[in-house]
Amino acid sequence: MAQFVYTMHRVGKVVPPKRHILKNISLSFFPGAKIGVLGLNGAGKSTLLRIMAGIDTEIEGEARPQPGIKIGYLPQEPQLNPEHTVRESVEEAVAEVVNALKGWTKSMQIRRAGCGLR
Helix, strand or coil: CCCEEEEEEEEEEEEEECCCEEEEEEEEEECCCCCCCCCCCCHHHHHHHHHHHCCCCCCCEEEEEECCCCCCCCCCCCCCCCCHHHHHHHHHHHHHHHHHHHHHHHHHHHHHHHCCCC
């Protein structure tokens, strides 16, 4: 059976004054799983997602992805740099993917050259 890509064990989140946002949450996800998070306003959906993304680390219990797993999180109200243009904000957001594609393109050029292809 496949290994879980993400595991959360007995996770809790308490905010002042002793308000339990999440209490004793345990879940695990298999690779390729499609997950939905439903709940009323204030039920802790965004808190759960911030914990899963590693943004909120002040928790009880354990929450961790397996090594090599990257979790993205897009907040409802993104924190944008007011000094950046829209273009600069978008370029910053996609920089990791663009750099990976540049590396792949360079790798393909080297392989083609090694085979005598252009």
